[in-house]
Amino acid sequence: MSTAQLDRPAPAPGPAPGGVLRRVRALRHTSPGRLQLLLTTLVVLGLLTGLVAGLTAAAARAGTDDLGDRAQPLLVEAETIYSALADADTTAAQAFLAGGLEPAELTRRYEADLDRATTALTSAARRTPPSGTAAEAIRTLSAGIPRYAALVASARANNRQGLPVGASYLSTASQLSRDSLQPQAQMLFRDARYEVDRGYAGARASWWSALLVVLLAALLVTLLVTQVHLSRTTRRTFNIPLLVATAVTLALTLTTAMILTGQRSHLNDAARDGSAPVALLAEARIYALRERSDDALTLVARQGSPEPGKDPYEVTSRELTRRLDQAGRGTDGSARQAVDSAARHRRDWENAHKQIRALDEGGRYDDAVRLAVGEATTQTFTSLTGDLGRALEDRKEAFTREIDAAGRGLGLLTVVGPLLALVVCGLAAAGLRARLEEYR
Amino acid sequence: MRARAVTVAAVLLVSLAAGGCSGDSSRPRGEASAAPSAAATAPGPGTPADTSCNPRASRRPSAPLPKPGAMPAGTYMRTIQDRGRLILGTSQDTLLFSSRNPFTGKIEGFDVDMGRQIAAAIFGDPDKIQIRVIGYDDRVEAVDAEEPVDLVADTMTANCDRWRDVDFSTIYYDAGQKVLVSSTSDARGIGDLGGRKVCAAQGSTSYDNIAAAASKPVAVARAGFADCLVAFQQNEVDAISTDDTILVGLAAQDPYAKVVGPRMSQEPYGMAISKKHPEFTRFVNAVLERNRANGTWKKTYERWLGDLGPAPRPPAAQYRD
Numbered sequence: 001m002s003t004a005q006l007d008r009p010a011p012a013p014g015p016a017p018g019g020v021l022r023r024v025r026a027l028r029h030t031s032p033g034r035l036q037l038l039l040t041t042l043v044v045l046g047l048l049t050g051l052v053a054g055l056t057a058a059a060a061r062a063g064t065d066d067l068g069d070r071a072q073p074l075l076v077e078a079e080t081i082y083s084a085l086a087d088a089d090t091t092a093a094q095a096f097l098a099g100g101l102e103p104a105e106l107t108r109r110y111e112a113d114l115d116r117a118t119t120a121l122t123s124a125a126r127r128t129p130p131s132g133t134a135a136e137a138i139r140t141l142s143a144g145i146p147r148y149a150a151l152v153a154s155a156r157a158n159n160r161q162g163l164p165v166g167a168s169y170l171s172t173a174s175q176l177s178r179d180s181l182q183p184q185a186q187m188l189f190r191d192a193r194y195e196v197d198r199g200y201a202g203a204r205a206s207w208w209s210a211l212l213v214v215l216l217a218a219l220l221v222t223l224l225v226t227q228v229h230l231s232r233t234t235r236r237t238f239n240i241p242l243l244v245a246t247a248v249t250l251a252l253t254l255t256t257a258m259i260l261t262g263q264r265s266h267l268n269d270a271a272r273d274g275s276a277p278v279a280l281l282a283e284a285r286i287y288a289l290r291e292r293s294d295d296a297l298t299l300v301a302r303q304g305s306p307e308p309g310k311d312p313y314e315v316t317s318r319e320l321t322r323r324l325d326q327a328g329r330g331t332d333g334s335a336r337q338a339v340d341s342a343a344r345h346r347r348d349w350e351n352a353h354k355q356i357r358a359l360d361e362g363g364r365y366d367d368a369v370r371l372a373v374g375e376a377t378t379q380t381f382t383s384l385t386g387d388l389g390r391a392l393e394d395r396k397e398a399f400t401r402e403i404d405a406a407g408r409g410l411g412l413l414t415v416v417g418p419l420l421a422l423v424v425c426g427l428a429a430a431g432l433r434a435r436l437e438e439y440r
Numbered sequence: 441m442r443a444r445a446v447t448v449a450a451v452l453l454v455s456l457a458a459g460g461c462s463g464d465s466s467r468p469r470g471e472a473s474a475a476p477s478a479a480a481t482a483p484g485p486g487t488p489a490d491t492s493c494n495p496r497a498s499r500r501p502s503a504p505l506p507k508p509g510a511m512p513a514g515t516y517m518r519t520i521q522d523r524g525r526l527i528l529g530t531s532q533d534t535l536l537f538s539s540r541n542p543f544t545g546k547i548e549g550f551d552v553d554m555g556r557q558i559a560a561a562i563f564g565d566p567d568k569i570q571i572r573v574i575g576y577d578d579r580v581e582a583v584d585a586e587e588p589v590d591l592v593a594d595t596m597t598a599n600c601d602r603w604r605d606v607d608f609s610t611i612y613y614d615a616g617q618k619v620l621v622s623s624t625s626d627a628r629g630i631g632d633l634g635g636r637k638v639c640a641a642q643g644s645t646s647y648d649n650i651a652a653a654a655s656k657p658v659a660v661a662r663a664g665f666a667d668c669l670v671a672f673q674q675n676e677v678d679a680i681s682t683d684d685t686i687l688v689g690l691a692a693q694d695p696y697a698k699v700v701g702p703r704m705s706q707e708p709y710g711m712a713i714s715k716k717h718p719e720f721t722r723f724v725n726a727v728l729e730r731n732r733a734n735g736t737w738k739k740t741y742e743r744w745l746g747d748l749g750p751a752p753r754p755p756a757a758q759y760r761d
Binding site: 154162 | 524525527532533535539540541542543544545547570571572573574575586587664666667669670673690693694
């Protein structure tokens with residue numbers, strides 16, 4: 001069945017459309033011809049199965065690795081950038097509200113936030129293709145963060161000299177962060193979520209797996225048909241090499257099924273217990289930070305409570321409640337405990353916020369500020385974000401665990417799949433050649 | 441800041457919907473130079489758009505001042521007394537007039553002291569005051585808003601346009617518009633700034649005056665004058681133009697800035713009060729009258745504006761009835 005035959009002109013005029021087809025058809029009518037056909041089919045199927053088994057395992061492995069080493073870390077980094085920027089903004093507003101020389105602790109926290117944001121940005125840049133919306137967002141952030149830091153530094157320098165223009169620098173910085181930097185970070189986060197979804201599809205390698213199942217089934221059927229045919233046309237009931245080949249194919253099928261279904265089940269677990277809660281909790285933490293920032297900026301603006309319906313705090317608050325509910329339902333174990341604790345601290349924080357608004361509305365601005373930047377409120381809020389952070393870490397670990405488990409065995413399949421298929425080919429050839437010899 | 445932006449946007453919408461009859465001149469940023477019709481109707485330098493009235497003349501104080509803490513029943517002063525605090529609308533970024541002291545976090549200045557003197561007259565305690573920061577383009581609406589302020593003292597020029605919507609107290613300060621430029625600049629006034637970017641607060645009369653200047657500078661609007669200083673220091677604008685008093689406060693924060701030029705306009709400052717309760721305007725005028733006479737005005741001037749030189753005579757009160 002070499003391709004050379006295809007190049008030859010049809011040897012004789014006849015009713016058949018092509019020489020090759022005619023010859024193949026002619027083979028069916030003789031006993032050795034039939035055997036030759038079966039042998040060819042077996043070898044071709046065996047080789048294809050080996051090839052596809054290797055490719056499926058390689059694709060699933062590459063997909064799983066990409067998910068674990070690139071897509072999911074990118075999501076986490078995008079969240080870090082977003083929440084660090086939101087936290088820096090909140091911290092700067094708090095320091096401003098406190099008045100006087102800014103507390104050293106707030107300065108340290110702001111510095112740490114900026115460090116986190118820039119570090120995460122650097123590694124996110126490595127994991128992002130050089131074009132597309134994500135790359136655009138990274139470029140904007142890389143240019144914007146130094147500008148933001150410079151504006152905050154100017155605000156501080158002016159504040160140190162007692163110049164009120166410092167406040168305007170701070171509000172300019174805050175505006176830059178809220179109107180430009182944070183939306184870009186949000187875009188990066190959304191893009192990363194999409195990448196993770198695509199990563200799961202890639203890791204499942206569904207098309208390759210389906211093809212492999214079809215090929216394995218075809219190989220098994222052909223092996224059985226061949227053996228039935230042989231036991232009918234010869235006196236031997238069993239052909240040992242073909243029997244062994246069948247056993248090897250079955251073993252290959254079982255191994256593949258076990259590894260691939262195991263991988264899929266771990267991938268599902270990783271999506272359900274890892275990626276989904278990580279995304280939810282990340283968003284919850286961002287919304288929590290925004291709540292505090294909205295609260296502080298309302299005090300900074302000194303314009304009283306925003307009109308109902310136009311209060312950014314209301315929107316943020318609704319979103320946070322939704323995320324916390326979902327996260328509570330979608331987790332269990334220690335993550336669930338952390339989320340429950342976060343919900344409790346959230347209630348305390350909401351009460352503090354209501355009290356702050358009531359004080360401000362009642363004309364007691366100074367008391368409102370004292371409460372807003374005070375130890376107790378800060379403690380409550382830090383507990384809230386701390387709880388969310390703990391739940392997030394827990395779910396990140398769950399993801400890593402499941403992804404590691406999902407990758408297990410895929411490497412083995414990449415090597416063993418093709419090898420076993422070659423063995424099947426060899427055995428089929430050995431088993432049929434002996435029968436073919438008898439016709440010489 | 442976002443809360444403020446939202447309010448500003450809302451106010452913009454309201455004033456646009458009202459066909460600009462509110463006496464405010466808020467216009468979306470950057471539209472000024474591209475709107476010749478608006479520039480044509482805007483007041484020119486030194487020539488008020490509307491000379492149908494004497495903006496300096498206010499309501500005459502009637503009875504002698506009641507004792508602090510004993511406001512007559514049925515008056516708006518009594519409403520304030522029962523509430524327990526006076527609500528003053530002002531800004532927090534106009535150094536010397538009303539700005540946030542970065543050391544204490546308190547808002548203080550000449551305008552704030554004017555408000556505190558009214559609070560002292562009502563309660564006998566100047567600290568019974570709540571300060572609410574309002575946008576420059578929100579000053580007229582603030583006294584009749586859903587949650588109104590009692591009084592606006594915010595370097596606010598009394599003019600006939602605004603008189604249609606609010607009452608003003610008698611004039612408590614006389615300012616005039618000048619220009620702030622870089623200390624290395626050769627410009628000696630708005631006349632030398634043709635085609636250059638000049639910043640003013642959105643909704644201020646200063647903004648209109650820049651847009652209407654004969655030398656055709658490019659008017660740039662910011663939320664407040666301190667935001668203009670940020671823009672100036674970031675090289676986004678070449679100059680800032682507004683009342684000399686505000687400019688002095690800005691120049692004090694930047695050794696590389698100087699105030700130049702003759703006064704382009706007269707800007708008499710009055711406190712805005714709602715037309716709904718004229719008795720309060722008369723009360724405020726009575727307090728001002730007393731404080732001009734007993735030297736309180738002079739002391740307030742010296743406290744905040746002493747660096748400008750010795751205190752001038754306080755602006756004389758004029759009345760329309």
